[in-house]
Amino acid sequence: MMNLQLNCETVRKVLIGFIDNEVRKAGFHRVVVGLSGGVDSALAASLAAEALGPENVWAILMPYRTSSPASAEHATMVVRALGIQHFSVEITPMLDAYFAQFPDADQMRRGNKMARERMTILFDHSARLGALVLGTSNKTELLLGYGTLHGDMASAVNPLGDLYKTQVRQLSRHLGVPAVIVEKQPSADLWEGQTDEAELGFTYEEVDKVLYLLVDQRYEVSEVAAAGLFDEKFVRAVARKIQTSQYKRRLPVIAKISSRTIDRDFRYARDWGR
C-alpha cells in the first residue's frame, strides 16, 4: 500500500523533458534558481543543467549574516559539480535596514521577509538574464504549507512539486548530488540552528508515508489511523495542516461579479497556444 520508491531513471527523463519543454514553450532557454545548499535546489539545478545545458542555468546564492557557512559551502559544491553560472547577492543590508524600523519583529516575520527578499532578487534577475525562475518546493512542503507564500513558493516552473521529500533524496542520489547534501538535516536556514524536522515535529520519512496515503491513495483519515501504523493524533495533525494551508496553493480568492471570472469560469491551460 505504500510505494514511495521511484523509478529514478524514468523520472529523471520526464523532469528533464518537462523543464526543456515548459521553458522553451514560454519563449525562454535559460533558468535562474536560488541555490541554498540544500538538497531541493541542488536537485532542481542538476535537472535544469541536464535539460538546458549548464551555461543556461544561473544559480544565485543569497546568504544572510546568520546563514550557516555550510550552506554556502554546499551551494558552491553544486555549482562546481554542475559547471553552472553563479553569483551571490547578500541580503543582509536589505533585511537589516527594513527590520531597523521594526526591531521587535519575531523570527517568523524575519524568516518570511528573507524568503520574499530572495524571491524579488530571483525575479529581478529573471528579467535581467531572460531566464525563468525555477521552483524548488517539493510536494511534502507544498502540502504541509511549510513554505513562504510569495517567497520560496514563487516560481515559473517547478520540477519538484510532485515529489515527496524522501523521493527528492532518492532522485538526488541517482543524479549524483553530493552525499553530504543529500544526507544532511534539512533546514530552511532562516535562523541559526533551525531544522525542518524539529520545527514540524516529525520526520520526513514518517510524514511522507501519511501524505502518500491521504493524498495519493485517497485514504480517509480514519482509515490511516485504523491501519495502526501511525499515531492517530499525528495523522489528524497532518490532515489539518493540508487543509489549513490550502490557500497557499491557490490564487487569491476573487469576488465573483461578472459572468466570467478568472479561474472560476474563465478556464484555459497555462500552455494555451504553446
Add this chain to the structure above:
Amino acid sequence: MRHFRLAVAQIAPTLGDLEKNLALHEKMARQAIEQSANLLVFPELSLTGYFLKDQVPSVALRADSPLLQRFRELSLRVAMVLGFVEEAPGHRFYNAAAYLEGGEIRHIHRKVYLPTYGIFDEARYLAAGDRIRAFDTALGRMAILICEDLWHPAAPAIAAWDGAEILICPSASPGRGLGQAEPFQNATTWERTLRTCGDLLTSYVVYANRVGYEDGACFWGGSEVVTPGGEPLAKARYLEEDLLLAEMDPGCLRRARVANPLLRDERMELTLRELSRIIQARQADGK
C-alpha cells in the same frame, strides 16, 4: 482485411494551434508516404492538443471545413485517422476522430465515454457520442474507439461483434502513478488492456498515443500494435516522438480466429437479454 503497411504518428501537438499542427500532420504524412504506408494513425485530438478547456469552441471544425479538405486530398495518397474537435449542427462539440481515404471522410467516431474525474474534465466542455460502429475501408473492416472508450469493455466488444478486424484507438494519455513500472503505472495498465483486448476479441488493436507536455502533464507515448493473438507486434518509444510502422497480415488474423473462435461462439442474444433485464431491474430499483 488485406495485407497493408500501417504507420502511427506519435507526435506532440501544440495546444490550440491548428495551423502549426496541420503542418506537423503534413510532415508526418510525407514521411508515412515515403515509407509506403497505406494507413497513418494520429493520436486523440491530434489537430488541437488535449487540455483545451475553454478553447474548445475556438478550435472546433465542421466536417466540411476547408482545413479538413486539405486532408481529403492527402488521403488520396495515404489513408488517415486524425483527431479533432467536431462542431456538429446545434453547436455541439465532440472529441472526434475521422477516417479519411481516397479523398473522402469515410467515418467519424465521436468519443462516447468522456472522462470527467481526476486530471480529466471532458464532459464539462464536450458532448458525448452515442454510437459505436465498425466501417469498411479499402484495407479492411475497422472501428475507432477514442482513449477512454477502450476502458469500457462493452465498447471494443461491440466494435468486434460489428465485424471490425482492426480496432483503432487514438489516445492522449497523461502519465501518472509512479513505482517501478516503466514509464508510469497507467502505461502498464494500458498495455495490459490493449493486449487483453486483442486476445479476447481476436482483432488487431492499434494504439496511437501522443507525447509532449501540457501544463506539466507528460503524455507517455509507447504507441503499439497488438496482434489478434494479443502479442505486441510493434512498439513506439516512450516519451519521444516516433513514427511506428507495422505490417498488417490477414493471415495472422485468420489464424487467431481459427485457433480461438471466440467471436463465432459469441452469444449476443444472451448478452442483450441479460442487459435488458439488468437495465429494467435497475430502473425498478431506482438505481
